[in-house]
Amino acid sequence: MDVIGTIAAFLAVLVVLVLVHELGHFVAAKRAGITVQEFGIGFPPRITSVVWHGTRYSLNWIPLGGFVKMLGEDGDAEAQKMRSRGLSEAAVDIAMAGAFNRKPIWVRVIVLLAGVAMNFVLAGILFSVALSMPIPQGRGPLTVTEIQEDSPAEAALRVGDVIVTADGRTFEASAELTEYVRSRAEQEVVLGVRRDGQLVDVPVTPRTVTDIERAQGKGAIGFSYEPEGYVEVPSSVAGPIDATAQGFSRAGDLALRIPGGLVEAVGGLLGLNNSAGSAVGPIGIAEETGRQLQAPLVSQLIFMGILSINLAVLNVLPFPPLDGGRIAVVLIEAARRRRLPAEREALIYLTGFMVLIALVILISIQDVQRLIEA
16 A cells, blocks of 8 residues: 555544544533533644534544543633633633533543543444454465564565475464464474475574564564465354454453553663564554555454554553543542642643653654664
8 A cells, every 4th residue: 555545544544543532522521411612523723613502513624533622621711711701700600510620520530431431342343343254264375475573584584485384284274374383482483485496494483472462463473474365264253242242352351451561562662671662653553554454354343443442541541641641630639629720730731741742752763763674
């Protein structure tokens, strides 16, 4: 896929995932009686907008997701503006009746968690649909199409090699061969490879790969391949209920494993371990999106589900300005029984935002280096 197509695909996926997240906040806020001032697709400047039932619905120029703007989300800033215009305290109270910051603690927490919940539900649905579909299964020898940097394959295989056997065994399905190799992590495996018309033995030692790394495309040996052919294998689920149960179970299992992977990735960026290469930023995700759109529909659904569950877990972390950080601030205020000073709250969010941007920049630099060296 060309660069423009990759960027367009990445933005389309991003908009869908973020809008689903913001839709969760929007619906929960409306149900709680909170005044939603604006629901935006993209970020300003505006292209066009319409006001309906007291909420402005806008279409904006910057296609990086969307947003929900609630009255009182920034503390009492709106109330102070009303007072400065000469409104009485009674009039201000009436105007602020639907403000986010004047709702009970439990209501605010539910509204803030609703976006995370929607991303989790989307992931569960995508996994369920994928499990219900016939699975295209690769058959026959595997032709090496790409070799990952700093992988066991880098010194052993070449693009164009055809892998015929592993430890003298032939495998009818591609998945069986890759599963065999994965099960032999840290042990030497001898691959029977057809290279330049001759069959040669190529010893290689597969590495240990976590579920998170595998979801990011990192393999035990570290190469992409094209099988000789494909056949469709019927779905193994018993029906819609079984598919839904398995889909949401897999979403839950993945959500529980992601925090550990995030800690390792951040530690790698800071030089605390050797996991820096497992961190993938916007550029890396865009690149992978382009690849996945050329894969079967099942793979596309699973990929979007993985992104959605990653977005859910990332947002629930107690780090400002993410939803989890905002929930932490709300709970701190509940424990103190009074609001944090507006200046201090703004400083917390600004500091968190700067740290978050710094991490994104570091990961993006790593993505660019990976592309340059590829």
